[in-house]
Amino acid sequence: xxxxxxxxxxxxxxxxxxxxxxxxxxxxxxxxxxx
Amino acid sequence: xxxxxxxxxxxxxxxxxxxxxxxxxxxxxxxxxxxxxxxxxxxxxxxxxxxxxxxxxxxxxxxxxxxxxxxxxxxxxxxxxxxxxxxxxxxxxxxxxxxxxxxxxxxxxxxxxxxxxxxxxxxxxxxxxxxxxxxxxxxxxxxxxxxxxxxxxxxxxxxxxxxxxxxxxxxxxxxxxxxxxxxxxx
Numbered sequence: 001x002x003x004x005x006x007x008x009x010x011x012x013x014x015x016x017x018x019x020x021x022x023x024x025x026x027x028x029x030x031x032x033x034x035x
Numbered sequence: 036x037x038x039x040x041x042x043x044x045x046x047x048x049x050x051x052x053x054x055x056x057x058x059x060x061x062x063x064x065x066x067x068x069x070x071x072x073x074x075x076x077x078x079x080x081x082x083x084x085x086x087x088x089x090x091x092x093x094x095x096x097x098x099x100x101x102x103x104x105x106x107x108x109x110x111x112x113x114x115x116x117x118x119x120x121x122x123x124x125x126x127x128x129x130x131x132x133x134x135x136x137x138x139x140x141x142x143x144x145x146x147x148x149x150x151x152x153x154x155x156x157x158x159x160x161x162x163x164x165x166x167x168x169x170x171x172x173x174x175x176x177x178x179x180x181x182x183x184x185x186x187x188x189x190x191x192x193x194x195x196x197x198x199x200x201x202x203x204x205x206x207x208x209x210x211x212x213x214x215x216x217x218x219x220x221x
Contacts, residue, residue, distance in 0.1 A: 003083050007093075010216065012071050014037075018210060019060045022041060025203060026048065026056040032195045 036145045036166070038210035039177050040064050042184035043137050045203065049191040051130040058127060062134035065110060066142070070101035090170070095149045104161060105153035107139035141180075145173055174211075181207045 044059040051059075061068070073079040080097040100106050111132040118128035143150055148162040166173030185204045192200060 004081065007083060008071060008074060011067070014210075014213065015064055015067060015071070018041060018206065019057070019064065021206065022044070022060060022203070023057045025199065025206075026045075029192050029195045029199055029203075032199065033192050 036141045036177055037213045038207050039141050039145075039180050039184075040067070040138055041210060042181040042207050043141070044134065045188040045207075046184035047130050047134055049188040051126070052191070054127050054130050058131060059134055062114065062131045063138055065135050066101050066107060066138040070098060073101055092167070095146070098149070099151050099154035102139065102142060102149075103151045103153045104139065105156070107136055111136035145177070177211060178208075181211060 040063045041060065044056065044063045047059050047063075048054070048056055070079060074081060079099070079101060082094045082096065083091055084094055086092055095102060114135050115128045115132035118124050118131060121127070139150065143161050144163050145166040146162040147164045147167040148160040150161040152159050152161075165176060182204075185207060188203070189200050
């Protein structure tokens with residue numbers, strides 16, 4: 001596997017996982033804020 | 036820039052509270068999402084190289100669609116036109132189009148002159164090169180940008196538990212260290 005391929009996989013995973021985590025956390029914060 | 040795009044989504048969320056976070060995150064990272072798909076399909080190309088200072092850099096030498104000025108502007112316009120006609124999501128139009136174009140603007144600030152005009156027209160390349168010419172200044176700028184965006188967001192949710200608000204900052208700062216991980220992949 002070339003470094004470029006590894007980088008693409010790493011980048012895609014980071015993008016998806018970080019976005020999912022931020023969505024979940026922001027939603028949670030929003031709920032707490034409304035309580 | 037990586038962390039800055041996520042941070043800007045939070046800054047927009049502070050101003051446009053009714054726009055969902057997933058839409059803002061998707062919009063601020065749309066250029067990179069398109070880049071990933073087109074590169075995986077062999078339409079666009081990049082390479083990693085080692086500088087004399089021993090730092091691994093990305094050379095986006097062939098990105099005529101995902102990171103071009105014309106297509107970034109067109110994507111932002113398309114997103115605006117798409118949502119401005121929507122019945123319930125009309126108020127998403129402005130923040131999402133700002134978010135889409137912000138990606139190209141932030142990359143222009145940080146990247147070397149690699150960003151093309153389009154897949155046609157003049158062969159001019161754009162990029163102020165802050166991170167390339169002055170790596171520490173580039174890192175400092177991104178750090179300050181992330182902190183500023185988080186601060187803007189944090190002011191809006193100050194009634195929420197403090198530790199949860201801090202996690203966002205911690206994760207954004209961790210994302211800042213993404214280039215260090217890149218070094219290990221080379």
